[in-house]
Amino acid sequence: MSKDYELATQGVRAGQARTEFQEHSEALFLTSSFVFENARQAAARFAGEDDGMVYTRYTNPTVSMFQRRLAALEGAESCVATASGMAAILATAMVHLKSGDHVVCSNAVFGATIQLFNNVLARFGIETTYVSPTRTEEWARAVKKNTKLLFLETPSNPLTEVSDIAVLSTIARKAGALLAVDNVFCTPALQRPLELGADLVVHSATKYLDGQGRVIAGAVAGSKALVGDPMTAFLRTAGPTLSPFNAWVVLKGLETLQLRMLAQSAAALELARWLESHPKVARVHYPGLASHPQHELAKRQQRAAGSVLSFEVKGAREAAWRVIDSTRLVSVTANLGDVKTTIIHPASTTHGRISPEARAAAGITEGLIRVAVGLEAVADLKDDLKRGLEA
Numbered sequence: 001m002s003k004d005y006e007l008a009t010q011g012v013r014a015g016q017a018r019t020e021f022q023e024h025s026e027a028l029f030l031t032s033s034f035v036f037e038n039a040r041q042a043a044a045r046f047a048g049e050d051d052g053m054v055y056t057r058y059t060n061p062t063v064s065m066f067q068r069r070l071a072a073l074e075g076a077e078s079c080v081a082t083a084s085g086m087a088a089i090l091a092t093a094m095v096h097l098k099s100g101d102h103v104v105c106s107n108a109v110f111g112a113t114i115q116l117f118n119n120v121l122a123r124f125g126i127e128t129t130y131v132s133p134t135r136t137e138e139w140a141r142a143v144k145k146n147t148k149l150l151f152l153e154t155p156s157n158p159l160t161e162v163s164d165i166a167v168l169s170t171i172a173r174k175a176g177a178l179l180a181v182d183n184v185f186c187t188p189a190l191q192r193p194l195e196l197g198a199d200l201v202v203h204s205a206t207k208y209l210d211g212q213g214r215v216i217a218g219a220v221a222g223s224k225a226l227v228g229d230p231m232t233a234f235l236r237t238a239g240p241t242l243s244p245f246n247a248w249v250v251l252k253g254l255e256t257l258q259l260r261m262l263a264q265s266a267a268a269l270e271l272a273r274w275l276e277s278h279p280k281v282a283r284v285h286y287p288g289l290a291s292h293p294q295h296e297l298a299k300r301q302q303r304a305a306g307s308v309l310s311f312e313v314k315g316a317r318e319a320a321w322r323v324i325d326s327t328r329l330v331s332v333t334a335n336l337g338d339v340k341t342t343i344i345h346p347a348s349t350t351h352g353r354i355s356p357e358a359r360a361a362a363g364i365t366e367g368l369i370r371v372a373v374g375l376e377a378v379a380d381l382k383d384d385l386k387r388g389l390e391a
């Protein structure tokens with residue numbers, strides 16, 4: 001599909017391949033293997049001389065459609081689909097790092113990503129240094145001779161700190177390292193890291209790409225040299241590929257991605273402004289607010305501020321829990337990226353295993369509540385939060 005089409009069009013159309021039946025909607029190929037016309041064709045496929053289908057751990061038409069569509073959305077030459085977002089990060093590390101290498105990582109990435117670097121990759125001789133997501137000078141200082149990867153997530157969870165992708169890509173390039181951006185919170189509908197100089201984009205497609213909280217899925221996008229060739233080979237051999245059913249669900253999710261991301265961002269902005277003016281709220285963290293420390297950067301780097309916000313209520317944990325426990329509409333769950341609004345108390349859940357001192361240093365206060373805004377009417381969301389805030 002031509003690169004001239006707008007993002008909304010790519011989300012609906014890119015990557016589709018029709019069968020002989022000319023189905024209008026994308027077909028779901030629930031098959032583990034594919035048959036060959038004859039022994040010669042089988043041999044050619046195994047030898048890689050004919051790129052037809054062999055086995056779903058290698059390729060599958062539905063998975064390929066998802067990969068092509070997401071590649072088009074990210075402006076990437078290629079994309080590989082993985083069984084989960086964590087499998088996407090693992091595959092990135094397994095393909096691009098080796099024993100003796102060093103990683104510089106934002107200290108505000110998803111908890112399992114930190115566990116992957118500290119508890120798994122460290123056992124294979126890969127060392128990681130954590131730095132502030134916003135202070136770029138810390139990244140430059142942390143780089144060593146053996147640094148091969150810079151890894152970040154922007155905006156961060158739950159404080160929505162925004163990292164400067166263009167500046168960090170310059171630091172990576174100077175160091176001879178790759179820059180990987182976890183684009184879960186923005187998706188390509190709001191932010192295209194490759195255009196800002198990143199080498200790799202990783203996704204938990206479980207979140208906004210699906211958008212309706214149905215499946216676990218992941219992906220990595222980038223050049224053919226960094227993603228298409230080596231990561232396809234890794235996934236074929238190691239096996240954390242995406243199931244065709246999950247690929248089909250996420251493929252259909254991409255059709256409404258732009259619409260959802262813009263509508264959810266607009267709703268989050270309205271809710272953030274209302275919370276900021278509420279007397280029981282001490283602080284709101286949302287990149288769309290002028291009070292956000294990286295508001296100008298977010299405006300340059302993102303098309304909209306995203307659906308995640310967090311706010312601190314006056315009265316610490318007791319007051320925060322009261323707000324959460326008084327809701328009747330929003331879902332109390334740690335997940336996000338759904339059209340159903342979710343709410344969680346990070347200090348006692350997602351960040352509960354971190355020491356109170358480290359939590360305080362990271363700004364995860366006892367009064368902090370994270371909301372991932374969905375597609376319900378904002379007036380209903382305000383009423384739901386008001387009940388606990390004004391109790």
Ligand SMILES: Cc1ncc(COP(=O)(O)O)c(C=O)c1O
Nearest residue numbers: 084085086110182184204206217
């Ligand atoms: C920013 C981010 N990256 C990666 C992941 C991991 O994705 P998955 O749960 O699909 O493995 C998550 C999951 O919450 C996430 O929020």
